[in-house]
Amino acid sequence: MSQSHLPRVGFIGAGRLARCLALAFSRAGYPVTAVASRTPASAARLAAQIPGCAGYDAPQQVVDAADVVFLAVPDDSIGTTAHTLRFEPREVSAKALVHCSGASPVELLAPARSQGAAIGGFHPLYLFGGEAADLERIAGCxxxxxxxxxxxxxxTALAVALRCHPLSIPPGGRMLYHASAHYAASFALCSLAECVALWRTLGFAEDDALRALLPMLAGTIETARDKGLPNALxxxxxxGDTGVVQKQLALLEGLGGDHAALYGLMSRRAVxxxxxxxxxxxxxxxxxxxxxxxxxxSLNQAAAGASVK
Structure with missing residues (x-):
C-alpha cells in the first residue's frame, strides 16, 4: 500500500510507549502527523524526531490532524480525555480513537463512538524502557x-508493521488478560526478589544472587520457548523427589511468614x-x-495470624 493510502497516525501522550510506537510507525512508512502531551516540551521533542509531525498542546489538535488517534495516557485519564474530544460529522467515517491500555475497557472510548468514530484497543505486550533500543526489541512481541x-x-496492519504478532481479545476480557500477564513480568521479578530475600539469610549479597539467578532464568525461558512449559520444568x-519437596516445605514453614505458602502454591502449579x-x-x-x-x-497459620491482628 502506498503511503498516500495509509492512515495518518497521531498520539495523545508522549511517554515511553508513545515514543516507541510513533517512531516505529514512522520508520515503517506510516505518516505520523501529530503528538500532544500535558507537557508541551515532551510533545515537541518527539515531533521533532519524526518527519512531517507537529507537536501540540491540546489533544483535540491531534484529532483534527490524524485519522487513527492513539490515547497513550494513564488508565485513569482515558475516559476523561475521551469525553473532551470532538469528531467532525463529515470526517468520522475515516476517524478512529484507540487506547493502549491492557486493562481498561474499550467502552471508555464510547463518547467517540457516539459521534461516529471507530474505537479500539491496541496493547503491545512489552515493557518499554524509554530507550532507543525499544525500537528494535519490540519486534517479535x-x-x-x-x-x-x-x-x-x-x-492488525500496524502491528505487523512493527514486526509484532497481532492477537485478538474479546470484549470484556482485558482485565483478566492484563492481570494474568503480570506472571510473566512483575511477578517474575517478585519470584526473584523472594529468592534474593531467602539467599540473603545465607549471606549472599543481592548483586551476587542476581548474577547467579538471571542466567538460570534466561535459560529457563529459552527452554520453554524450545520445548514448551511441561518439558522445561x-x-x-x-x-519426582518427594523427600526433597517435603524437606524444603518444612524448612520454609519453620521460617514463618508466608514463605511456605508461596512456595506451596507455586509447587502446586509445578505439579x-x-x-x-x-x-x-x-x-x-x-x-x-x-x-x-x-x-x-501454612495457609491456616497465615489466616490465624491475620485474625490475631
Whole structure:
C-alpha cells in the first residue's frame, strides 16, 4: 500500500510507549502527523524526531490532524480525555480513537463512538524502557487488539508493521488478560526478589544472587520457548523427589511468614505442569499430597495470624 493510502497516525501522550510506537510507525512508512502531551516540551521533542509531525498542546489538535488517534495516557485519564474530544460529522467515517491500555475497557472510548468514530484497543505486550533500543526489541512481541471491521484490519496492519504478532481479545476480557500477564513480568521479578530475600539469610549479597539467578532464568525461558512449559520444568517436582519437596516445605514453614505458602502454591502449579508430560514422574501423586498438606498448614497459620491482628 502506498503511503498516500495509509492512515495518518497521531498520539495523545508522549511517554515511553508513545515514543516507541510513533517512531516505529514512522520508520515503517506510516505518516505520523501529530503528538500532544500535558507537557508541551515532551510533545515537541518527539515531533521533532519524526518527519512531517507537529507537536501540540491540546489533544483535540491531534484529532483534527490524524485519522487513527492513539490515547497513550494513564488508565485513569482515558475516559476523561475521551469525553473532551470532538469528531467532525463529515470526517468520522475515516476517524478512529484507540487506547493502549491492557486493562481498561474499550467502552471508555464510547463518547467517540457516539459521534461516529471507530474505537479500539491496541496493547503491545512489552515493557518499554524509554530507550532507543525499544525500537528494535519490540519486534517479535505480541500486540493485543480489540476492534471490529475496518479498524481491526488497520490495527492488525500496524502491528505487523512493527514486526509484532497481532492477537485478538474479546470484549470484556482485558482485565483478566492484563492481570494474568503480570506472571510473566512483575511477578517474575517478585519470584526473584523472594529468592534474593531467602539467599540473603545465607549471606549472599543481592548483586551476587542476581548474577547467579538471571542466567538460570534466561535459560529457563529459552527452554520453554524450545520445548514448551511441561518439558522445561526442572527441580524436585519434575524429578519426582518427594523427600526433597517435603524437606524444603518444612524448612520454609519453620521460617514463618508466608514463605511456605508461596512456595506451596507455586509447587502446586509445578505439579500440574509435571502431570501434563507424556510420562509424568511416578511419584507425582505423593508430591501433590505433600504439597497440599503443607499448604493446609501454612495457609491456616497465615489466616490465624491475620485474625490475631
Amino acid at each position: 505480541s500486540v493485543t487488539i480489540e476492534a471490529d471491521g475496518a479498524l481491526k484490519d488497520t490495527l 526442572a527441580g524436585p517436582v519434575s524429578r 500440574a505442569l509435571a502431570q501434563r508430560r507424556v510420562t509424568p514422574p511416578a511419584a507425582i501423586g505423593d508430591i501433590a499430597e505433600v504439597v497440599e498438606e503443607s499448604l493446609s498448614r
